[in-house]
Amino acid sequence: MxxxxxxxxxxxxxxxxxxxxxxxxxxxxxxxxxxxxxxxxxxxxxxxxxxxxxxxxxxxxxxxxxxxxxxxxxxxxxxxxxxxxxxxxxxxxxxxxxxxxxxxxxxxxxxxxxxxxxxxxxxxxxxxxxxxxxxxxxxxxxxxxxxxxxxxxxxxxxxxxxxxxxxxxxxxxxxxxxxxxxxxxxxxxxxxxxxxxxxxxxxxxxxxxxxxxxxxxxxxxxxxxxxxxxxxxxxxxxxxxxxxxxxxxxxxxxxxxxxxxxxxxxxxxxxxxxxxxxxxxxxxxxxxxxxxxxxxxxMPVTRTALRREAHFRARVSGITEGGHAFEEETVVRDLALQGALILMQHCPRLQSELHVTMETPGVDGAKVMKLRGYVVRIDSSEEKGHSAVGVVFTE
Ligand SMILES: [Zn+2]
Ligand SMILES: [Zn+2]
CATH class of the missing domain: 3.60.15.10 (Ribonuclease Z/Hydroxyacylglutathione hydrolase-like)
Structure with missing residues (x-):
């Protein structure tokens, strides 16, 4: 800017x-x-x-x-x-x-x-x-x-x-x-x-x-x-x-x-x-x-507490800051009761809807979770070429 x-x-x-x-x-x-x-x-x-x-x-x-x-x-x-x-x-x-x-x-x-x-x-x-x-x-x-x-x-x-x-x-x-x-x-x-x-x-x-x-x-x-x-x-x-x-x-x-x-x-x-x-x-x-x-x-501060480190592969789709639809394979890094921190190449629009399909390991084998959430925080300085995107899940 x-x-x-x-x-x-x-x-x-x-x-x-x-x-x-x-x-x-x-x-x-x-x-x-x-x-x-x-x-x-x-x-x-x-x-x-x-x-x-x-x-x-x-x-x-x-x-x-x-x-x-x-x-x-x-x-x-x-x-x-x-x-x-x-x-x-x-x-x-x-x-x-x-x-x-x-x-x-x-x-x-x-x-x-x-x-x-x-x-x-x-x-x-x-x-x-x-x-x-x-x-x-x-x-x-x-x-x-x-x-x-x-x-x-x-x-x-x-x-x-x-x-x-x-x-x-x-x-x-x-x-x-x-x-x-x-x-x-x-x-x-x-x-x-x-x-x-x-x-x-x-x-x-x-x-x-x-x-x-x-x-x-x-x-x-x-x-x-x-x-x-x-x-x-x-x-x-x-x-x-x-x-x-x-x-x-x-x-x-x-x-x-x-x-x-x-x-x-x-x-x-x-x-x-x-x-x-x-x-x-x-x-x-x-x-x-x-x-x-x-x-x-x-959003400079996260309002989502109780995060737990994770490393789940996920497929994410949403819209970018510029209004274009995107889909990418990525990794969910932190997982909390209501939200997650997801490393992403695309920069989604703040407060836009994000669909996350995530594979989580379980005692009975891997389980696929489909979640819908909202982007509440974007930290573009997190890692080279990636944004750390905070998502709150609504369902
Ligand atoms: Zn008033
Ligand atoms: Zn008033």
Whole structure:
């Protein structure tokens, strides 16, 4: 990847309320929080859900050499879409707010229910007695609160941010962040059906490299039981991405009742309708480079534990990053209860489906296992000419 690079990390992707159900563990249970680092080093955080706590502990960990050497920018710009619990509940648990050397610029809209300094009031209220043991004065970091209206644009460093109101109960902002490395549009918590706001969402997403959209419900739920709840579906995301000419769609704000398998299903359907789609997944990192227009998505840490070394011959079929079908003979290196690490010559697309036929030795002789799984991690540096591909089996 050459030229300026913009890095987008997903720390929380779950909508409405955090989940700890093992069936939701692969995509992750923390509520919305994204981190965007622009090529000029400007650091943005999008929303303050419970994912913010995890991001904060990463920053303050002694192992984070970037902090010790002063590389990490002490100033951070935090864009808050709205004041529903799932987008603010990480704030009291964000350790960097309790360190006086840090400085934060918060951006959000004036709520008609709160008036001036809406976001500041929200923070004060959520930490007021008896809701939290210390009040906001314990947060010694420098904090500035900026009010942003729909249609407003401003620049931070080399980056241009545009905000638009999107359709959600009590209001919500969508943000467009144009960086020299590419354009990211973050539009969570929105429901289609208001013609003016639908049009504005398309304007906001116009030509975006990455369009992150609310995909909480199925198209069927959105048309019936969940109509008016303020959320969207993968199908609506595809429509907007198409109309707006966005390059990659990211399904976001997964329903707390959606299991990993259900999200797999939504992703599969979306991929049948649109070329480049990912389902937001905790730990996922997307790198964007403008010079060659490339996009790299990967999962830096494995979320599959309990691996056991193995050496089984297998035949694997799937699709490559470039969208071509492939089949190859290979070796399964590690095997776990739910997944495997497979050495492969082809580089499959992250989150794509993989079919694995594997011969395993058994007491009664060799046994052939046919498994279907999803690619959750790709480590291309593992071995010369091969990628180590992490797969979670679903059946
Ligand atoms: Zn939400
Ligand atoms: Zn909301």
């Amino acid at each position: 050459s030229g300026p690079v913009t890095k987008l990390s997903f720390w929380g992707v779950r909508g409405s309320t955090p989940t700890v159900d093992p069936a939701t563990w692969r995509y992750g249970g923390n509520t919305p929080c994204l981190e965007l680092t622009a090529p000029d080093g400007t650091q943005f955080i999008l929303d303050c859900g419970t994912g913010l706590r995890v991001l904060g502990s990463r920053w303050t960990a002694p192992a984070a050499g970037a902090i010790a050497s002063g590389v990490r920018n002490p100033e951070t710009h935090i864009l808050v879409t709205h004041y529903h619990w799932d987008h603010i509940q990480g704030v009291p648990f964000f350790a960097p707010l309790y360190a006086e050397n840090n400085a934060f610029h918060f951006y959000s809209f004036r709520s008609k229910h709160l008036g001036r300094d809406s976001l500041k009031q929200v923070f004060e209220t959520q930490m007021a007695m008896p809701y939290f043991p210390v009040n906001m004065s314990a947060m010694t970091a420098k904090k500035k609160f900026m009010e942003v209206g729909g249609g407003d644009s401003f620049t931070v460093g080399e980056n241009k941010i545009t905000a638009r109101h999107i359709n959600h109960p009590q209001g919500c902002l969508g943000f467009r962040i144009e960086t020299p490395g590419g354009t990211v549009v973050y539009a969570t918590d929105n429901e289609p059906g208001d013609p003016k706001l639908d049009e504005e969402l398309r304007e906001l997403a116009a030509g975006a490299d990455i369009f992150i959209n609310d995909a909480q419900y199925t198209p069927e739920q959105l048309a019936s039981t969940r109509k008016g709840w303020g959320h969207s579906s993968w199908r609506e995301g595809v429509k907007v991405a198409r109309d707006a000419g966005a390059k990659t769609l990211v399904l976001f704000h997964h329903d707390p009742d959606s299991t990993d398998r259900m999200v797999d299903g939504l992703l599969r359907q979306a991929r049948e309708e649109f070329d480049s789609v990912f389902a937001a997944s905790e730990g996922m990192v997307i790198k964007l480079g403008s010079a060659d227009g490339t996009l790299e998505a990967h």
